[in-house]
Amino acid sequence: MATLAGRLTPEPRSGAPGPAVRARALSRGYGGRVVLDRLDLDVAPGEFVALLGRSGSGKSTLLRALARLDDDTPGSGDLDVPGRRAVVFQDARLLPWARVLDNVVLGLPGAGARARGAAALDEVGLGGRERAWPGELSGGEQQRVALARSLVRDPALLLADEPFGALDALTRLRMHALLRELCARHRPAVVLVTHDVDEAVALADRVLVVDEGRIVLDRPAGTDAAALRADLLGALGVEAPHHPVPVPTRPGGTP
């Protein structure tokens, strides 16, 4: 597939606030197989970017690179990312030997950490489960704990890899709201991986589609949602349905 967008912003080094994320010619691969192919990416501070792409297209690989967790993965390229990063992994990645609350406040300094952690758990609908073991939670509950873990932090860059994949529609909407709140409070740059086109359109300032290791579509959201939705589905290889579906922004019940 041809490169639809190269997005080469002018060098911002010598300006005041540069981009939060700046990747140039980022390549990564495993065992000689190229997964990221000279990918360029800029994310402005406070910008919310949604990342879509086929299964195995390299979304997680890109996120791991942005999180600087892939030092042992062969590759090349230039990368600038903020030091204060928070990551929601594709697997919930809770420490199985730590209780839920301890997982949420892991690495949080300060005396108020536990109270904030408990509040975050309450927000994701898990109030009262503070002392449960991760293994006693359902799949979606685990995912929400992982989300709570990033909600209690104050990152300059939030990297979230399908954080809502195991949630039902209602819970998902509630979590969207929480994420929006976090963004409003701390204004982190966000890179969110999702398979849900509507979710991407609803949440993001900008939507990217990754394919064969390159960014094949890069579009601001918020103007013509229906057209964007159709284009996204097209880039993902799915025939778009006729009617765009606005995702409800308020859940039916109380949040």
Add this chain to the structure above:
Amino acid sequence: MATLAGRLTPEPRSGAPGPAVRARALSRGYGGRVVLDRLDLDVAPGEFVALLGRSGSGKSTLLRALARLDDDTPGSGDLDVPGRRAVVFQDARLLPWARVLDNVVLGLPGAGARARGAAALDEVGLGGRERAWPGELSGGEQQRVALARSLVRDPALLLADEPFGALDALTRLRMHALLRELCARHRPAVVLVTHDVDEAVALADRVLVVDEGRIVLDRPAGTDAAALRADLLGALGVEAPHHPVPVPTRPGGTP
């Protein structure tokens, strides 16, 4: 929430083909907390049932009970299930020390097993990855391996716990097609847990919503999809959008 449907079919014991699954007053709970509350469920042979419900509502608990994997979970009730069961777990649950193909053919007898396994891997789009370790796969790839593992079997009851949760739209449609093929071939009774209302409507003969440990909605699919969709979203607590969205049945690209 009140019980919307009790679904008490007349005792089928003394007929010819009884139901594939027959659960009566099935209760399960952890540490005194009731998760399944005297739940009754019948699934006919060859019937495709989709199971929806909030995160933590007990879907996986029910599936584990039907799979007879919860012998150490306190509870009560009567349960008849076929002996030949296949399970797709909510986590992909691949043996990390076995290569992908070995994971697919795990426990499959016969000489042709490996060939069938390789064919199934090819069908889920992972041809050529037979000798990869599970840890080298992306989230969605792992999920597809787990799906391939159930495709090569010939179960009388297929229990699948969010088997498509980590897949993009296109891949998801392809997997739907594969599942339909499997059903056409072996006609197993299927219980599929999903959070995607459209998926449930598109695939299932009957859709159930679980809440507070009981079945709160039990409706055949296939008549008025739009109404069903609205009712399902209602039962799940989400305000239904105005326009029903028909899920495309054919992917845009070649399968």
Add this chain to the structure above:
Amino acid sequence: EGPAPVAADAPLPTDVPPGTRLVVADQSESLQTVLRASGELDDLPFEVEFANFTGGPAILEAFRAGAADVAPVGDTPPIQALVAGEDVPIVLARQVDPRSTRLAVAPGAGVDGLDDLRGKRLAYAPGTAQQAIVLRALEAAGLTTGDVELVELQLADFPDAVRTGQVDVAPLLEPSVTRFLEAVGDEGGSVLPAEDTAALSTGLTFVYARRAVLQDEARAAAVRALVERTVRAYAWVNEHPEEWVQEYYVESQGLSAEDGRRIVASQGEVVFPALDEALVARQQATIDLIDAAGELPRPVRAADGFDLRFGPVVARSARAAGARVVTAGR
């Protein structure tokens, strides 16, 4: 219980039928080597198997298991056998120069003679000849075990312990005596004069055999033949010290020839105490000594631990081979 008294007058059989077999529990391959080196293993009238053991207790366990028939040992293991209720009478006694055991004194310990032992720390190894030596030293100094500090150690640890001053006094043999003096002689380490300590050791070593073996006509005859040959073999050692050093200490045990010569020289001439009541009394004295120190779990009679029928055999063989037969003194 206890062993049945020996029928001292029962005749000792002489005919070894073919196919008779003895298992010898050897220590450091000493008996095996002396027999081979002296040519006594040639045309042996019975089959022999040598199994090597380390330490008296292990040999005792082998006897108990019926896995060994005959064994060469020091002068205390037969006492342990008696205490343990094992019936393993002595059939041969051999004696080297009692002055071969010296009392080594750690640098700065301030011991110039036996009279200085009071309040000192003495290396002590129950169940070994060195145990009796220490007790005799106390007896000679008019002390009891309460007047000194007995430090229980493995025999192999004696040299290190006294060299580094962990104990004040330890009985040592060659080659450790020479090494000890080389190491700390100029720092004040010393050995007490040989004359002062000559009476502390008996210099005795024994060969003993399981009673069941001695009650078996064929194997008793084989033991008799073994005793004769052992006596002749040690007589050969007296005549051929240099060959013995080479064959045993150098070839078999891997010591330097120098060390081997030192050991052989310290041991002097091998003589054969008559296997008689005097020897029994001497052994009883050792038993009483240990018992008096409160170290024996139960009192035993030395007489139960001898088969005196072998006395004439030993005496005859020794004389024929030109070795001296002595009377045990005390």
Add this chain to the structure above:
Amino acid sequence: MTVATEVLPRPAGPAGPAAPPPGALLLPRRRRRRLGPARPVPFLRALGPLLLVAAWAAASAGGALDPRTLPAPWTVLATAGDLLADGRLQRDLAASLQRAGTGLVLGVAAGLLLALVAGLSRIGEALVDGPVQVKRAVPALALVPLAIVWFGIGEQMKVIVIVLSVLTPVYVNTHAALRGLDARYVELAETVGLSRGAFVRRVALPGALPGFLTGLRMAVTVSWLALVVVEQIGATSGIGYLMTQARTYGQTEVIVVGLVVYGLLGLLGDHAVRAVERRALSWRRSLGA
């Protein structure tokens, strides 16, 4: 089609089988795992040792066992009674418990520390691992001469030799467990910005705990076994001393009393560590849980 039927107890009451019971009923259910062990049965573990003792008693009573080789259980009991009446067994046990206990505590701490150093840094591993492997390969008996020269013949030397013996199983098991720690948790620790100390406390140690506890189980018995060696040197009490003494005079009954004490202590120690294990690893959903 194979159909497995499972009938679970229903609540007693006037309601017939067709009418649902008045409330969800959470009854404990029998585990019927096809693979893997069944639910633990209390005291079943005692079966093996009991059978062992029964076989011993039977062989003794039937005359199949020479009492000089292995005295009958009742003889051993009587001897133990005598030793207790003497006060000897208590004294020896107390002395040994103190030595083994001190050595165990220090050795476990040392092993754990070295395992952390070697498990979490390459340079630490380079410095620590080889020497520990060498130590592990060298017989304790052969170290005794060096220990005597360097540390004397007193309690200090004994405790040091025990510490060195105890250290190795703790080290090897903890180190292996650390090295086997899932890299995903290390990544997590890095992304949440854990300090090195917090990483050790929150991730490394709890993650390596199963391995550490296995090492601890071995360490407990090793601390006792080391007594046999160290109590040959300059000791006048202790269970190892008791046994060496008894061996000198072939007092089989006393030796066997010693062995029984060792066996009991081994079972007890193992039991204690397993109890700790059950509590500390209660989060685990594993085959043995």
Add this chain to the structure above:
Amino acid sequence: MTVATEVLPRPAGPAGPAAPPPGALLLPRRRRRRLGPARPVPFLRALGPLLLVAAWAAASAGGALDPRTLPAPWTVLATAGDLLADGRLQRDLAASLQRAGTGLVLGVAAGLLLALVAGLSRIGEALVDGPVQVKRAVPALALVPLAIVWFGIGEQMKVIVIVLSVLTPVYVNTHAALRGLDARYVELAETVGLSRGAFVRRVALPGALPGFLTGLRMAVTVSWLALVVVEQIGATSGIGYLMTQARTYGQTEVIVVGLVVYGLLGLLGDHAVRAVERRALSWRRSLGA
């Protein structure tokens, strides 16, 4: 806001930094993990033992080490040369290798089997576990008299004692690993209808492999350590015999030759098992990988 900058090598060529390079470039990158050990450095592990030897040599040359306590490395080398010239060291090594090797193979097999029996069934555990714990707690030296009675003083007895010693670390580690096997894999095995044999082959053994290999590493050294005990009985060759003999005559140099041989064999054995480990556990993404 902290900004970390990472500059990776770019392909050489006419293209400047602004123009993307002509093709994706996969270069190995330096590992910079903040927590956990860095990338393995070849031969770094040899550093510890080498430093140990260096310290030994320095202390000997400087006179800080009394040669009677610990002879200088060169003295030990010379002694080893003498022993080799004699043919003694080779003979003893060969004899010991054979004994230890046979005992190791049989003991590992026995330990593994018992661990499977005890790990996968309650009744197996009831019968096996207690006796193995008792065995483990009992000093090998104390078992020797019984071994002599039952198996004589020949090679058979020696190999059996080694087997019993080797069995326990393999058992304890494998059993613990089996018990710690993630229950989710057991469930999976049940749902795909694995037979018991297939379960053992495909799930239990590979899942417990890390624990087994840790046990194996201990077993290798234990098989050598047991020689010191068994070669005191009815042996006239072997490295344990060599050392016991040398101890009798206070030949410190020979003892140290023995210790060095033990140390080397320990390092070698450990190295070998680790190599197996690296290959067999290549699927693992763990801290130490």
